[in-house]
Amino acid sequence: MGKAEKGSAKYIANRIKAKGLQKLRWYCQMCQKQCRDENGFKCHxxxxxxxxxxxxxxxxxxxxxxxxxxxxxxxxxxxxKRQYGTKRVNANKVYQDYIGNREHIHMNATQWETLTDFVKWLGREGKCIVDETEKGWFYQRSSPRVKKTRVREKTRAREKTRARDRRRRERARLVKIITKSLGDKFFKRKAVIERVIDKYGAQL
Ligand SMILES: [Zn+2]
Structure with missing residues (x-):
């Protein structure tokens, strides 16, 4: 590791390494001081x-x-990049890997409050393609190929939705025709039919 300028983030990271500090939550990046717990951190x-x-x-x-x-x-x-290439991966998993490194910069010293903030930022900056699921945030490192695939997936999904809407509309029209002879009361009713019973009826 080269000689880092005093006071720079790199310098501090080197010092942290030199001290052999463990990865812990209650760390003051500014003073490079590790506290044992929340109380210790408050005292500090x-x-x-x-x-x-x-x-x-x-x-x-x-x-x-x-x-x-x-x-x-x-x-x-x-x-x-090293661990996952352009694979889609759970944000929290990568974060755990990241903080597993003793030299890591603590998030509380950065512009981001939480991992979610950081992930959203990555998405906004176009560095990753991000999406939120029930299992938390996922992201995928951007590359021209990834972007192309994503566009294709989106187009396919849109076409699927359109086809489904079209089928629904057709079925709704079918109800209209079938109930026409039953009078206006039914004629105005639009619904998706499950099964056609006969000329005048359908299961909705
Ligand atoms: Zn401090």
């Missing part, structure tokens, strides 16, 4: 050293956040 954020760091940080906050965000995103996309 009230500490004088953190407050002092915060003042220093405030002058350069947006630059720090930009750096961390960029670093986070680069590492993330690199992992996605």
């Amino acid at each position: 954020t009230m500490s004088e050293s953190h407050q002092r760091q915060l003042l220093l940080f405030a002058d350069n906050a947006s630059k720090y956040i930009d750096d961390f965000s960029k670093e986070f995103q680069d590492g993330y996309m690199e992992l996605l």
Whole structure:
């Protein structure tokens, strides 16, 4: 690993590695301090050293956040590319892989509040094709080939819907014709028929 500029995200990542810190949730990226639990983290954020760091940080906050965000995103996309290519994959699974790396940038130091924010951002930026399911967010790294496939899938789905609508309309028309001789009351009724019984009736 090359010599990183002091204070840069890379520098901090290197220091984290040097310290051999474990991946844990209660980590202050700004102070590079690992706390044991929520309470410890709270205590830390009230500490004088953190407050002092915060003042220093405030002058350069947006630059720090930009750096961390960029670093986070680069590492993330690199992992996605290496592990999954352009396969569609559960966002949370990749995130678990990502934070499994001791050197990772903690999300609370980036511009994104949650993984969902980050995933949506990837979608908006066109870096991934994202979709939400009952099992959470999924994404797929973008490539010209992936985009083409997606367009084809969408076209196919649209054609399917159109064909279904057409069939429904035809069946509805059939009801109209069948009930015509039963008078206006039924004539005005439109429905999808399941089964034609005879000239005047149908199961709706
Ligand atoms: Zn701190």
